[in-house]
Amino acid sequence: MEKKNLLIYAHYYIPDTASTGQILRELAEGMLDQFNITVICVVPSYLGTIEDKYKTKKYYEEEINGVKVLRIRVPEFSKTNKKSRVKNILSYFFGAMKATFLTGKQDYVFSISQPPILGGLLGVWGKWIKHAKYIYNIQDFNPEQVLAVGYTKSQFVTDIMMWFDKFSCKRSNLVITVGRDLVETVENRFKGKKVPKTVMINNWIDEKEIYPLKENNEKVVAFKKKYGLDGKFVIMYSGNIGLYYDLENLIKVVERFKPGTKTVDNREVVFAFVGAGSVLDKLKNYVKEHHMDNVTFIPYQDKADLIYSLNAGDVHWCVNAKGIKGVSCPSKYYGLAAAAKPVIGVLEEGSEIRCLIEDTQGGLCCEPGEYDKIEENIRWFIENAGKNEITSMGIRGRENLEINLTRNVSVRKYAEEILEL
Structure with a gap:
């Protein structure tokens, strides 16, 4: 049977240490027997700095453990400076939209809820451009997370965020989320009417990489x-x-x-x-x-x-x-x-x-x-x-x-x- 093509939008991917990047790496590598996988992500930059070798071209193509990786150059940023973070994230978003055209035929598009709202919209974009089925993996719900910690007080901003993320959910063929309580959030967003197809799959750790060691190790x-x-x-x-x-x-x-x-x-x-x-x-x-x-x-x-x-x-x-x-x-x-x-x-x-x-x-x-x-x-x-x-x-x-x-x-x-x- 011919393998299907799967495109993954991952804000971060190895060697970046972001937990979502680790999960997506293990997911991609674990599904290679069933899919040809391409990942669109940023150049390694999770902590804000970027190596010189990633500062000259717009895109960098790599292959890591059988996964094709297409990296986008983004500006450096400081985690404490909102402006520089926003600039960095928008560079990824628009860069990923353009990079979509470089990835050939795709049967499935998979995106994650990182960065907030934009991750979902990238998936919708990929679905349209590639005429593919779209899987939206929600690790964190926004604007709910923003509201929970009072990151913005603007109802106007959070209402727009909610509209866009519900739009991404509606356009998906499948929402996969990571907890029983998160499935309820999808249902609550749509008040039980026309709820997108949603399943829960737990996150994980590679239990062969992390295991108990003796105190005297x-x-x-x-x-x-x-x-x-x-x-x-x-x-x-x-x-x-x-x-x-x-x-x-x-x-x-x-x-x-x-x-x-x-x-x-x-x-x-x-x-x-x-x-x-x-x-x-x-x-x-x-x-x-x-x-x-x-x-x-x-x-x-x-x-x-x-x-x-x-x-x-x-x-x-x-x-x-x-x-x-x-x-x-x-x-x-x-x-x-x-x-x-x-x-x-x-x-x-x-x-x-x-x-x-x-x-x-x-x-x-x-x-x-x-x-x-x-x-x-x-x-x-x-x-x-x-x-x-x-x-x-x-x-x-x-x-x-x-x-x-x-x-x-x-x-x-x-x-x-x-x-x-």
């Missing part, structure tokens, strides 16, 4: 030594230090645990934040001003090293700001479950990841904004450090992942749903 030990974590009880946040996680308030909860706080098994408690993002400088300033010597900031880890940093944490945060239920799904959970780590969940009841944590009894959860309860849950881990119950939480998460949330299970579902159209 030399690379885990080296990571802990490098960042002053050895011999300590590490409560870790790993991922994007950005707008949608209420981190500016969570750091105030962390402040309640004074330097020198010890666990029941006499280890000093440290809070480690691994990653980068628009809120990082604010957190660093707060920690400095309040002399929080038990907080450490660690840069983004390459994907190959993620297994060591995740294993260096004793307990991991998985958090969202209030209002994110049904809007976004923190994919970092899959890495924590893969590494068999217990979770401090700050997530709304009924949200996909909270359901997974509660179904497996893989950690302690409470609502965003319940700061006293968050403190209480952290104290529970400090008071039970070294006990079997904490280890068992992580093991249950890993076992469920191996059965229900592997890369192969999810990628197979994607291929089946697309080929059924």
